[in-house]
Amino acid sequence: MRSTLLTITLSLFLVCLSGWLLLAGRTLLLPFVIALIAWYLINALSGIFQKIPLGRWRLPGWVALPLSLVAIFMAATLVFDMVTVNLTQLARDAPAYQSRLEQVFSDFTRPLKLEDPLELRDLLPDATVPGMVTAGASFLTTIAGSASLVFIYVLFLLLEQSTFDRKLQQVFTDRKKAETAFAVRAEINRSIMHYFGIKTAVSIFTGLFTSGLLSVAGLPYAPLFGFIAFLLNFIPTIGSLISVIFPSLLALAYYDTLGPFVLIALGLGFAQFILGNLIEPRLMGSSLNLSGLVIMLSLSFWGTIWGVVGMVICVPLTVVLMIICSKFESTRPVAVLLSANGNIGDPARPSGGSLISEVQAKV
Template sequence: MRSPLLSVTLSLILVCLIGWLLVVGRSLILPFVIALIVWYMINALAHAIRAIPIGHWHLPGFISLTLALLVIFVAATMVLDIVTVNLTQLAQDAPTYQRRLEELFDQVSSHLDLNDPIELKDLLPDSVVPRMVTAGASLVTTLAGSASLVFIYILFLVLEQSTFDRKFERLFATPERAEAAFAMRAEINRSIMHYFSIKTAVSVATGALTSLVLIAIGLPYAALFGFIAFLLNYIPTIGSLIGVIFPSLLAIVYYDSLAPFIAIATGLGLIQFAIGNLIEPRLMGSNLNLSGLVIMLSLAFWGAIWGVVGMVLCVPLTVMIVIVCARFDGARPIAVLLSQTGEIAPRPEDRPDT
């Protein structure tokens, strides 16, 4: 009989090996993961389009799938073009903003009568602002360059998805095991669909409201900051804070007074607070059942492995781990520790017949 210590040791070795593979194979795995996310969104949108009644009938599956593919492709192309144009312009204007920031440090030092004036290079390396903007522009360029590979993955996933259920069923020796696996997959799909549908809706609202506030005040690059707010809203806790900091810092160096900075920081802060603490929790409910500490640890772990993409995916990945662990007796303690209340749903075979 295998000892508990040996089982724990083997489990730790397996976790370390998987983590190492995720880091080493990042350049190969990430495009496929992004393709899976987009493919999942395409199917969800196609399902929503097909559910729209047209008289007494609905659109066929292949037409709704084609429309969903076109909608997401056109939307992604438009957003990428807008972000690229804004980042290019920001990269050109970055030296001006850096000089303005240095002037502000000089003014603060003179008002405080400091013997050793505060300089930008004391806080940040030389030319850090242009380099940060250039890095952002190169990131968008890299994403655009890998978009063709992602698109090929998506195309093959769409073409072969009709065979997935049949292949999945034949992985198991008995119909009972196949049924249990399909039930677990359905539960994972429900949880992830619930999370992404609500998160996407509130992220779109956050990005749109952020752009409107910045346009009303007159800050440039409103579309870029709206997209950043949309993307960062997927990152738990710290994403909303960063979404407020970026445009607020630009307002300091763009305007000659602090009134626009205060207005932008207050307006964006109220938007993030209202959506993140009032609206989203009511819509999300307790469906995810994840501990706040676990979410932060997951954010740090997946962020260290896959960067921003890992931060965006940390919650759904952790939800998948909880659901899978809850299905096996040996791994149920892990699901209990990761959950918010310690209460996890019983396995279908353990539920009493009704």
């Protein structure tokens, strides 16, 4: 009994200490986490480039990798410039939109003849719209400030990735443990690449659809809201809801009639419903095997510690934690609690035997 109580106490202390370290080391860890995501994307794009047939030959790896690096960073630069221009203009116009929203809300509530008239500031505090714009600008400033550090991290990851397998093999003297380590890494890579591949494709389509619909409706800042929809689609549950609310509120303040507002709200809402509830679950399947409650708790936890970036990566981090916990007998109960159906596989049957054989052949 005393041993169990001591184990629980030490586990809780370790969790609290880890949370404090993640929060205290946010400035150092966030650029590295962003660099890891960029590194994953670069390698995935490099693999796609190598599969594209060019007549009788294909791009070799030493060409595809630098090409994917340049393509991703050029795309990031173009998107950042576009978002900065639109966000600067929106920040200048935000007070006028806030006043317009207050007027529209007052017009809707006046016919109700309430004894204590309900005002917009009762639901949204003053300067809410300018505050959200300022928060977005602060987020972009943070990303831009750490861009050079992220680029350096990505370069070193690309330069040293050829030695990762050899190093991991040398860490373990027992062949069985080495096979398990390679199997865990392969499963993590497969799950994360599957998740990010589908999420990125769906998010790109969501962003393009949002930007196109708003452009057709004549609403300003359509590219900005398209990017916001793309980014927020990575945030489970609440991301798609917020990406519908923002342009709908702007449409309510921008137009003199309710027609465009209804069109934008229903159009974006219907698209998010189809993508989020029908298409994306069918593409994802049950590969993640995460409990919905765990996803919401993970969203709150990582969002509190690392902000928007934490919300974006909360699902992959939870998947990694579940996979690692499932491979050790002492932590299997944790993996079972994190899973959606309790089925986490058999830890005694690693699937990475062929991987270590490949590494030995390379060495």
